[in-house]
Amino acid sequence: MVRLRRPSAQTVVVVNALADDPVAWRYGYELGRQVGLKAGSLYPILIRLRDRGLLEATWENDPSPGRPPRHLYRLTAEGLRWAAELAAVPVPGRVVGRPRLREA
Template identity: 55%
Template sequence: MVRVRRPSPQTAAVLSTLAAAGAGWSHGYDLCRVLGLKAGTVYPILIRLAERGLVETSWETGPPRGRPARHRYRLSPDGAELARALAEPSPARAVARVVPRTT
């Protein structure tokens, strides 16, 4: 049986932010700034998501003069599906919020 792990909160935040951008491209630096996460957290997440086919990557074409081209990221169809699934509340979590635990 294959075990499916839920993504870390940081990975879920990256997926959610990319989902909010829709089909548009995002830059890693912008994701760091929006999420308040360091590059050492965001870029490894983006690499893992790209390796799993959840994020599409591309080099920026025609960068402004005086700066190098940047890598761009956006969700693939599979990544968008995962982001939607993560945004939906799970029944177990919904019950946990409604029914207090007794100890």
């Protein structure tokens, strides 16, 4: 898979959050609260990552009573490799480490 440019800081934050616990399935609302992104920014990132084969998505099996099933997300093996590559490359002008999250 060819990547022509470095992903946005928001994409890196989402990938890092998913890589923190790579076997856990995460739903969008929880992930959005963790990384400080609203739905209008988060879901396009998740869709792009899924379309590129870096993220897998599934429907929740047993939703809470009265709640519709939610989409769940986690990184694929390729997504985990990419997350490791992102973590290894310093970004000029930024302190090495994860991007700062907005205060909620």
